[in-house]
Amino acid sequence: MVERSFPVPIDQRYFEDYVVGTTYEFDDTVTVREKDIVAFAEEFDPQSFHVDPDSAVHGQFGGLIASGWHTTAVMMRLLARHYLSSVASLASPGVDELRWVAPVRPGDALRLRATVVESRRSRTKPDRGIVRTAIELLNQRDEVVLRLTAMNLLAARSVLPEGTDGSPGPSA
Amino acid sequence: MVERSFPVPIDQRYFEDYVVGTTYEFDDTVTVREKDIVAFAEEFDPQSFHVDPDSAVHGQFGGLIASGWHTTAVMMRLLARHYLSSVASLASPGVDELRWVAPVRPGDALRLRATVVESRRSRTKPDRGIVRTAIELLNQRDEVVLRLTAMNLLAARSVLPEGTDGSPGPSA
Numbered sequence: 256m257v258e259r260s261f262p263v264p265i266d267q268r269y270f271e272d273y274v275v276g277t278t279y280e281f282d283d284t285v286t287v288r289e290k291d292i293v294a295f296a297e298e299f300d301p302q303s304f305h306v307d308p309d310s311a312v313h314g315q316f317g318g319l320i321a322s323g324w325h326t327t328a329v330m331m332r333l334l335a336r337h338y339l340s341s342v343a344s345l346a347s348p349g350v351d352e353l354r355w356v357a358p359v360r361p362g363d364a365l366r367l368r369a370t371v372v373e374s375r376r377s378r379t380k381p382d383r384g385i386v387r388t389a390i391e392l393l394n395q396r397d398e399v400v401l402r403l404t405a406m407n408l409l410a411a412r413s414v415l416p417e418g419t420d421g422s423p424g425p426s427a
Numbered sequence: 428m429v430e431r432s433f434p435v436p437i438d439q440r441y442f443e444d445y446v447v448g449t450t451y452e453f454d455d456t457v458t459v460r461e462k463d464i465v466a467f468a469e470e471f472d473p474q475s476f477h478v479d480p481d482s483a484v485h486g487q488f489g490g491l492i493a494s495g496w497h498t499t500a501v502m503m504r505l506l507a508r509h510y511l512s513s514v515a516s517l518a519s520p521g522v523d524e525l526r527w528v529a530p531v532r533p534g535d536a537l538r539l540r541a542t543v544v545e546s547r548r549s550r551t552k553p554d555r556g557i558v559r560t561a562i563e564l565l566n567q568r569d570e571v572v573l574r575l576t577a578m579n580l581l582a583a584r585s586v587l588p589e590g591t592d593g594s595p596g597p598s599a
Contacts, residue, residue, distance in 0.1 A: 299500040300507055302516060315517060323519055324503050328471040328496045335472055344474060345487060347495055349526035355519060 261338065268340035269412035270376070270384040278370040281337040284395070285329050287321055289361035295325040321359040326401050330392045333367040334405070338388070343410040345383060353403040357394070364395045372404065382414045433510065440512035441584035442548070442556040450542040453509040456567070457501050459493055461533035467497040493531040498573050501531075502564050505539040506577070510560070515582040517555060525575040529566070536567045544576065554586045 258279050263272045289308065296305030300322035304311045311319045335341075359365065373387035386409055392401040430451050435444045461480065468477030472494035476483045483491045493501075507513075531537065545559035558581055564573040 295500075298504070300503045302507060302511075302513070322503065323521075324496070324500045327499065328467075331472045331494065331496050332470070335474060339474075341474070347527060349495075349524070351525070352521070352523060353525060354521035 265337070265339075266341045269343045270374070270386065270409040271412050272340075273371045273374050273386040273388075273409070275371050275374050278368065279338060280368045281333065281366060283333065283337060284364040284366045285332060286362065286364045287325070287329060287359055289319060292319055292321045292325060292359075292361060295328070296322045300324060316358050319361055321363075323355040323401075326355065326359050326365075326392065327353070327403075329365055330367065330390060330401055330403075333365070333392075334369070334390070337367060338369050339407060340409060343412075345408040345410055348385075348406045348408065350406065351404045354401070356402055357398050357400045359394070359400050363400070365392050365400065367391075368393060376411065381411070383408060383410050385409075437509070437511075438513045441515045442546070442558065442581040443584050444512075445543045445546050445558040445560075445581070447543050447546050450540065451510060452540045453505065453538060455505065455509060456536040456538045457504060458534065458536045459497070459501060459531055461491060464491055464493045464497065464531075464533060467500070468494045472496060488530055491533055493535075495527040495573075498527065498531050498537075498564065499525070499575075501537055502539065502562060502573055502575075505537070505564075506541070506562070509539060510541050511579060512581060515584075517580040517582055519580065520557075520578045522578065523576045526573070528574055529570050529572045531566070531572050535572070537564050537572065539563075540565060548583065553583070555580060555582050557581075 256277065258277060259282065261268065261279060293306050296302070304314045304316055304320055305322045308319045368391040370389040371386060372389050374384060376384040386407050388405045388407065390403050390405055391399045394400050428449065430449060431454065433440065433444070433451060465478050468474070476486045476488055476492055477494045480491045540563040542561040543558060544561050546556060548556040558579050560577045560579065562575050562577055563571045566572050
């Protein structure tokens with residue numbers, strides 16, 4: 256089941272709202288312009304195929320491509336705008352299996368697909384939990400350009416898991 | 428054995444020059460200023476603890492911290508400046524086990540440690556190979572702030588592995 260929007264507004268979203276198995280695809284896109292690619296790469300990744308359009312034409316990619324770290328930054332922009340709670344996000348321990356699957360070129364319009372793959376409440380700090388999310392960034396031809404698994408530490412709405420907070424549970 | 432510089436200049440460095448087991452530590456640092464942290468995060472990761480110094484003081488980190496994607500971008504800047512060949516780097520398939528181990532704060536001076544962990548010539552395209560590098564970014568107190576394993580596709584100097592290019596080998 257693919258959802259087009261999150262059922263809970265981003266500023267009211269907590270650990271409990273990330274339900275394993277749900278996939279979100281957001282229509283909003285970020286268009287990566289040539290000047291964005293060059294500006295980012297001049298500061299952080301000045302390889303010729305990221306900063307020099309003329310030499311890049313004769314290179315293996317046949318033109319300028321975005322730094323992979325620029326692509327991850329664009330992914331984060333969409334994640335912060337649509338998926339990651341603006342009130343409950345505490346930190347990220349890291350990401351796994353990050354793959355730059357296809358080049359990002361000037362004019363590409365990127366969008367986000369996110370699937371909740373694991374949700375685990377902290378045993379030592381039950382006011383929070385870790386959510387693992389399989390993330391894909393897609394271009395305007397629906398090609399995946401970036402894939403990774405993110406970990407996010409999120410505050411919980413309730414200190415206790417549902418059903419253990421004193422309210423009558425199914426077996427009460 | 429920790430080396431302070433690469434034996435081969437960056438513009439003459441090829442696949443064969445990345446020798447498994449060698450660790451490089453480069454003295455050069457990048458200092459991350461508060462305005463850099465805020466500018467990067469306003470564009471890509473506008474969470475309050477990255478963009479708002481006043482609210483960040485009362486947050487869990489006790490002050491502003493850099494976006495993790497800003498930290499990876501700084502890592503790439505040092506990698507491109509000191510480690511990754513400027514003539515033989517073809518692409519990167521991705522990275523594994525990326526971990527933001529400690530916060531990066533305004534004024535932190537970051538430097539690079541890189542260990543070649545695997546080097547494998549392509550079977551299908553013997554003019555290139557994949558190098559896996561364990562990377563750490565350290566701050567001015569020698570604390571690791573970022574850890575990841577990078578993969579880089581690099582052009583080889585010689586199409587054939589050493590000892591198979593027709594020159595007399597040790598057993599000739």
